[in-house]
Amino acid sequence: MKLIIASNNAHKLVEMKAILGEYFDEIVSLRESGIEHETVEDGKTFLENAEKKAREIAGISGCCAIADDSGVCVDALGGAPGIYSARFCGHHGDDEANNQLLLKKLEHEENRRAHYTCAIVLVYPDGTSISAEGYLHGEITDKRAGANGFGYDPYFYLPEYGCTTAELDPEIKNKISHRANAIKALVEKLNK
Helix, strand or coil: CEEEECCCCHHHHHHHHHHHHHHCCEEEEHHHHCCCCCCCCCCCCHHHHHHHHHHHHHHHHCCEEEEEEEEEEEHHHCCCEHHHHHHCCCCCCCHHHHHHHHHHHCCCCCCCEEEEEEEEEEECCCCCEEEEEEEEEEEECCCCCCCCCCCCHHHEEECCCCEECCCCCHHHHHHHCHHHHHHHHHHHHHCC
């Protein structure tokens, strides 16, 4: 059975192929499958956005499709930026502007607890689906540190590791990340 990952993100592809390889005969990205499609992420939750992406790709391809949606949720901000993490500053993908806005909003906050959330959905050609979520808990620091991550990673501090996620060795990060935890939870459901 063929699985299409509803992404062209190289890091996601490597991680998903490594974990899901035993369940599918072939795993390919959107680009590798020849699909050029951009899903409008207008859901109200990570799970809704992930499911919409996976369903659209499964419908277009007639194959199994998997998609995820993720972001950082800050306690003092009522869970924001949440599903708007990639466009928190008002436009998509400006990591520096997103981080600066987050720091400004937390300027006078003592509670800096936060967590990354990842929702992942696998949709089969017949429309049935399996979903799971994964989390990584930490706090937002006001000092930028590390060069291994992206997004909010240089400010997402992990007390048990004594560093930000951007300072972690990528191999360790890939084992403990919210995405890794979501994929592991999905695999547990596949094994039932």
